[in-house]
Amino acid sequence: MTVRRALARLLALAQKGSLERDLEAEVQAHLEMAEHDALAAGLSPEEARRAARRQFGGIEQVKEQHRESRSPIRLENLLRDFRYGLNGLARDPSLSAIVVGVLALGIGANVAMFSLVDAVLLKPLPFPDPERIVRVWEAPRPGVTNSTTTPDFLDWRRLGTSFEALSAEVPVSVTLTGQGEPTRLGGKAVTADYFRVFATTPLLGRTFTQNEDRPGADATVVLSHATWQAYFGAAPDILARRIILDGQAHQIIGVLPPGPFDRDDAAFWKSLIFTPDQYLRESHWLGVHGRIRKGVSLEQAREQMISIRSSMIEVNPFWKKDWTIVVEPLGRLLVGDNLQRSIFVAFGAVFLVLLITCANVANLLLARGAARSKEMAVRAALGASRGRLVAQLLTESLVLCLLGGAAGLAVGSLLIQAATPYLAQSIPYTASIGLDHRVFAFAAAVALGVAVVVSALPALQTSAGSLGRSLNLASRGSSGSHHRLRRFIVTVEVALSVVLVCGALLLFRSLSKLQQLDTGIKIENVITMSLSLPARDYPTADRAAAFYQGLAERVKAIPGVLESGLSTHLPLRWISNGEAVEIAGIQQPVNVRFKRVDPGYFRALGIPLLAGRDITERDRLGARRVMVINQALASRLAEVGGMKNPVGQSVGLYSPRYIAKGTVTEDVEIAGVIRSERVAGPGSPDPAVVYVPLAQVPTQEIKLIVRTQADPSSLVPGLRDAVRELDRNLPLGDVATMQEVRERTLSGARRPAWLIGAFALIAALLTAIGLYGVLSQAVTQQRREIGIRLALGAQPRDVVSQVLRNALTLVLAGLALGTLGAIALTRVMKSLLFEVSPLDPVAFTVALGCMTAVGLLAGFVPASRAAHVDPVTTLRDEG
């Protein structure tokens, strides 16, 4: 087509009215002239008129052809069909509302899910050139990564020319004073290059300069935007202020821009200045981030680090031979495997809901298509091509789906708002969930996709059916092929729902197993909180030990307190690796988790002693070093060291020192064995744990655990006072009941269960609507037949049972299909299930039972309607 014609066609669109009038006039003139000639040839007026028309051919067809050749007919039709579509929707508002509502649910759930997937998995990290940001680890074994030591980090930084910047960090926890109540703040001590790694420029002021991590530098901090807002009311003169952290004044030098760092655990960043005792080759304490130089590949950087390791091996006796260095892209690290899997399973579930939505909407439109087949047949007879009819149906569905998509966006954004607070904890701090152009594009794509899927079936059906037959069927309702297709769609819906309901039930079964999980401790009426002793006020182990003893005495004196204990780690919370015991005569030390507790700990949590003795008040600093071990370690010692009865035996124990880094190995006597308490969430076996008297190896970070007579939260003010009496500047942090701690540990498993449960419910609901629609239409169509049967003496009971049988046939076929689908699909959930097989018979049976019940319920209303068919009225109406 020439450009000229294309333009003319577009122009024709605008001149449609006048072109149409011209055409009409032209055709009329033509007919008149033809008639005139025919009269002149001697035909009668009537014959002349007929001859003129015959010679002309189909007038409406010619007009349609004229329209098609003069203007971009598809575009014109689209506009017209869009109008038809709107008219059609307005004619049947209740159906339209149902379709849009169903679509809004289905699309909305998908939009919400997509924005999560997008934020967590698809979007690049919100830093410049994020692919160049990596984490660098030591790797003692394949798949295990470890923090590194100061000298190693310095070697890496000196020799690692592949990196533009390499920075080390450690989390710190400080007490902020001078801003009202003393507050605990989490932050990070970082080397000066830290913000160069993330290529972050501050909103206000500056970040660290090269010399700020050298000894003697001024104490400076950079604040996150959120901290600046929350603690300093976004004061504009913030850079002129100093803040007191652990009693030491720090100059505020910069505020970061709002964004990813606000959701990091850290509220502030201060310089990490290495003290001489931190240069130990055996103290693995630093996390390392790096930014790879432009033009250097990840592989090259990795190779360089490995060669650095090889060259350092003689200098560094602490490096074991098979240790290596791992360089991993940051993006991959932020999303754990389990989170990724949960997200995929949830996305799969929400996609099934979308399929069911499609099926349901297709079903509703089919029902409408059936009612409209006569309209279609008439239009076809008047010259509309089959393509036009399909296009019209497509555009109608498109209008519906676009409305549904818009409503879906609204539903999606509500869902996101509702879910974000619950999700915030488990998604990486760099991800921000929300509606952006990518989510809009996704919603549009889904709406279009649904429109195509949803309209393809009814459209083919409506326009393919023989036109003549549709016209002839006028008094009998629609043809049977509609019905077959609709039944098939409902069967598929039932099948998809079975898959979802099965998945949800498996997760709930797993959840109930988790609820019964034996934690090994008493949880009721226990409250916990954390304390951190600043090094400045508690420079020695003696001071710390004295504080803990004083605290224990004061807390026990508070009315309502039954027991109280102190520990470095809460029960049910992970204890990090790193310490080990050495057994005389055994080469390989046994790895253990190291937990410091005071004499009250086991009593406060009701952990029973199995052998030997408890930790007592007499186990103080300077006394004979003792420890209590858990059952898991006892059996490990029996296995590795042949220690049948560990109580009374002595082993070498690596123990961290007070404040200073590094560990010392000391001879420690095993005083007793306790029953294992659960250390982490489900799925991991009990690790070997040593319990060391807190008084013998004091530390700065401590948890207070208090068991009370009644509701423990009422005692929090009393506990605060007790702490304040000992140290005015010491804040209590992380107040949580043991119940809450337990929830937190288990919540990873709980979230997908509720999510998929909700999807399954939506799916079952949609399926019920679909089933109801089909059965109810079947009853309407068979009204005449039912009427005759009733008139011939059939019992209403028979009619009801026939309709219900009909429902059951549909459901049973769906159940069979769904069971196969569920067997295939629930396997991907294996890692999310706790002590439940993906083929759990209980879940499958209940799912099948549920869907059968849904089927019968959906069939019941049409069935009872059928039973109340009045033979006389029916036969008269239709006869």
Next chain:
Amino acid sequence: MDDMSKQKAEVPYGTLDLLLLKSLETMGRMHGYALARRIEQVCGDSMQLSQGSVYPALIRLQQEGWIETDWGISETNRKVKFYSLTTSGRKQLLVELANWERATALVARFLEASS
């Protein structure tokens, strides 16, 4: 109507444009009815042409700029659209004629060679 179309040849695909342009060249300014009659008469009864089918072809030629229209009065005293060839239409006619001759010559050569 179905029966008739089986007995008589339809206007060969793509030749209607040529017939219309050629008619306008020979006869000058004409209205749609006259054009349809002219084609019918010249082709005789051998060709099945629904007279109405000239109109979709005419609007196409007009949009290409090969013919132009103006309003005049028909023999029955009615306002009617007249068509006439434009300069570019004359050129186009030459192109179409050349194409036609090339095509028929090709087919003729092919048939000779094959017989």
